[in-house]
Amino acid sequence: MVKISTTNSKLGVIPSVNLPPIVTCRRNCPCARDCYATKGRYRFQNVQDSLHHNLREYFANPDQYFEDVKFAINNGMVSYLYFRWHAAGDFVDGRYFKGVIKVAEELPATSFLAFTKKFEIVNGFIHNGGVIPENLHIVFSAWGDDFKIKNPYHFPVAYVRFKDKENKTIPTTAAECSGDCTHCLQCWNIKNGQSVVFNKH
Numbered sequence: 345m346v347k348i349s350t351t352n353s354k355l356g357v358i359p360s361v362n363l364p365p366i367v368t369c370r371r372n373c374p375c376a377r378d379c380y381a382t383k384g385r386y387r388f389q390n391v392q393d394s395l396h397h398n399l400r401e402y403f404a405n406p407d408q409y410f411e412d413v414k415f416a417i418n419n420g421m422v423s424y425l426y427f428r429w430h431a432a433g434d435f436v437d438g439r440y441f442k443g444v445i446k447v448a449e450e451l452p453a454t455s456f457l458a459f460t461k462k463f464e465i466v467n468g469f470i471h472n473g474g475v476i477p478e479n480l481h482i483v484f485s486a487w488g489d490d491f492k493i494k495n496p497y498h499f500p501v502a503y504v505r506f507k508d509k510e511n512k513t514i515p516t517t518a519a520e521c522s523g524d525c526t527h528c529l530q531c532w533n534i535k536n537g538q539s540v541v542f543n544k545h
């Protein structure tokens with residue numbers, strides 16, 4: 345059974361499913377050396393076990409993985425309005441992304457959010473005629489000025505403001521992250537062409 349997290353301090357009451365960072369992230373990810381998902385509570389053995397458990401569950405039976413996620417979101421006793429894919433980790437592969445799409449299509453009353461640096465998976469899906477459901481909000485995740493994002497379909501972008509160096513690519517119109525998703529929800533409502541900026545942890 346896939347493990348769903350309801351204990352993320354930033355997400356508040358919004359549940360998420362999480363995967364191990366680095367191994368699910370893009371190759372040579374610029375943030376790998378300073379990944380927040382390898383620090384703090386993510387270093388606890390039970391949290392690590394849960395992340396790796398979820399990845400094993402996906403590889404063992406991809407269809408069941410997404411059935412488990414769906415059941416956690418809406419099972420007749422609870423029905424969540426908001427859900428976050430991957431406070432830690434990223435889309436594993438193209439098949440995984442199609443599973444994310446299917447979950448959104450089958451749970452239209454829930455609003456989904458996923459940040460990703462696996463731009464090629466999302467762009468490739470659209471290039472091949474795929475359609476992102478309206479209740480699935482994909483946000484491309486930027487890093488420093490040197491990290492180029494391939495964004496031909498104008499997905500919203502999340503920028504990072506570093507403490508020790510200027511990031512000139514951050515648009516002046518980018519919305520500030522308040523750090524409290526439950527009372528903010530702006531990423532679940534963000535539109536193509538818009539952006540948000542996070543202060544580096």
Ligand code: SF4
Nearest residue numbers: 521523524525528531
């Ligand atoms: S901008 Fe708001 S919704 Fe987006 S991550 Fe920050 S607190 Fe959460």
